[in-house]
Amino acid sequence: MIVLRIFIKKHILLAVCGGIAAYKSAELVRCLIKEGCEVRVIMTASACEFITPLTFQALSGHPVQTQLLDTEQENAMGHINLARWADNIIIAPASANIIAKLAHGLADDLVSTLCLAAECPVYIAPAMNQAMWHKPVTQNNINILRLHGFTLISPQEGTLACGEVGWGRMSDPSSICKVLIKSSAPSEPYLKDMHLLISAGPTREALDPVRYMTNRSSGKMGYAIAQAGIDAGANVTLISGPVSLSAPTGATLIMVETAEEMFQAVVLAAKNHQIYIGAAAVADYTFDELPQKIKKQQPNLQLTLYKTKDILASVALLPQRPFVVGFAAETHDLVRYAQEKLIGKKLDMIAANWVGKARGGFEDEQNALQVFWEKGSSELPMMNKKDLAVKLMTLIFECYQKKRLLREK
Numbered sequence: 001m002i003v004l005r006i007f008i009k010k011h012i013l014l015a016v017c018g019g020i021a022a023y024k025s026a027e028l029v030r031c032l033i034k035e036g037c038e039v040r041v042i043m044t045a046s047a048c049e050f051i052t053p054l055t056f057q058a059l060s061g062h063p064v065q066t067q068l069l070d071t072e073q074e075n076a077m078g079h080i081n082l083a084r085w086a087d088n089i090i091i092a093p094a095s096a097n098i099i100a101k102l103a104h105g106l107a108d109d110l111v112s113t114l115c116l117a118a119e120c121p122v123y124i125a126p127a128m129n130q131a132m133w134h135k136p137v138t139q140n141n142i143n144i145l146r147l148h149g150f151t152l153i154s155p156q157e158g159t160l161a162c163g164e165v166g167w168g169r170m171s172d173p174s175s176i177c178k179v180l181i182k183s184s185a186p187s188e189p190y191l192k193d194m195h196l197l198i199s200a201g202p203t204r205e206a207l208d209p210v211r212y213m214t215n216r217s218s219g220k221m222g223y224a225i226a227q228a229g230i231d232a233g234a235n236v237t238l239i240s241g242p243v244s245l246s247a248p249t250g251a252t253l254i255m256v257e258t259a260e261e262m263f264q265a266v267v268l269a270a271k272n273h274q275i276y277i278g279a280a281a282v283a284d285y286t287f288d289e290l291p292q293k294i295k296k297q298q299p300n301l302q303l304t305l306y307k308t309k310d311i312l313a314s315v316a317l318l319p320q321r322p323f324v325v326g327f328a329a330e331t332h333d334l335v336r337y338a339q340e341k342l343i344g345k346k347l348d349m350i351a352a353n354w355v356g357k358a359r360g361g362f363e364d365e366q367n368a369l370q371v372f373w374e375k376g377s378s379e380l381p382m383m384n385k386k387d388l389a390v391k392l393m394t395l396i397f398e399c400y401q402k403k404r405l406l407r408e409k
């Protein structure tokens, strides 16, 4: 079989900052060019102390810019044009200094100004001494960058140039290259012929014929996951609580109202699906619905709430269980509760999100997730729920494949 790969040359802008790891960036240029990318390089003044612009010019085949205000270079390709030219920007090595500047919106040299002007995805591959990396101020700056949509290519552990051992070594050029190439790969129907079951939205627990208890879930996260599944070629069954969204074209939609109805629908469907993703905000408690409207005769009213059945845990106990992915929505101790749910409910994976904050979680267009599975974890920074769903889906599929291959061994 002949596989045709259509590749439009990807434009990668490499920003090199000061640090001994700058020598590795030369190798990164070679890797990227080998993968068919067009690479242009910019450098900070301190980067030029470690490696010459000439090295990058020879490797990339293009002049290297080092200054923000250089009339000659601005005429050739100004910093704004360069920012627009780039499909992706990678800062490698990213020093503690550039990380701090970007986190606080400073624009006092070519690299920081260009990143502020950029509208494309920006990747950062930090390299520094381990104590600098672990300093709360650096970690805080990294978190700010994540929140602003930068993608971190984490440094590695090992012997550092200063002789100390610890975290801070720049990720190796081939790994950075892989991340950049993967981010630009055209989406393939990697879920073709697979059956995906997704629950989304809130449930409503009736108190009497006119009142109910519900929560703030809009269904946006679960519906975006359903769309990502369809785009990746899966047959998608979407079991949804009451929301005001249109179901993605191509999904089999089952509308339910209560936690019990969602339980029945999910458990029935689960055995015919390979993956179940529980993104719904299911009520943990319900009432015994009263047949008539409650009248306000007493000054206080006491209600008894009954625990609902746990859908995720029940699906995970099925003899022929699908790959089970849960969500954790927390206002505090997010990681601890998520990991407890992963283990306690015998899940394959859990996606944890903060709720009750200004950004992300319920109702918002954006969200961020910390994803955990038995042998790993991944952070998906704050972004549009649609993009987040695509990234989550790839992660789920990778873990699903690993588990399947292990089982087949």
Ligand code: PMT
Residues within 6 Å of the ligand: 201, 216, 217, 218, 219, 220, 221, 222, 259, 278, 279, 280, 281, 282, 283, 284, 308, 309, 310, 311, 312, 313, 325, 326, 327, 328, 329, 330, 341, 353, 355, 361, 362, 363, 364
């Ligand atoms: O719908 P949006 O407005 O876009 O918001 C998205 C979201 C915040 C609702 C979503 O990202 C999310 O976090 N969904 C899970 C919400 C939730 O109920 O979390 P939890 O930590 O209370 O529950 C943990 C897991 O158990 C969830 O996967 C939930 O679906 C599941 N569960 C809970 C109770 C129950 N009886 N059965 C369950 O299966």
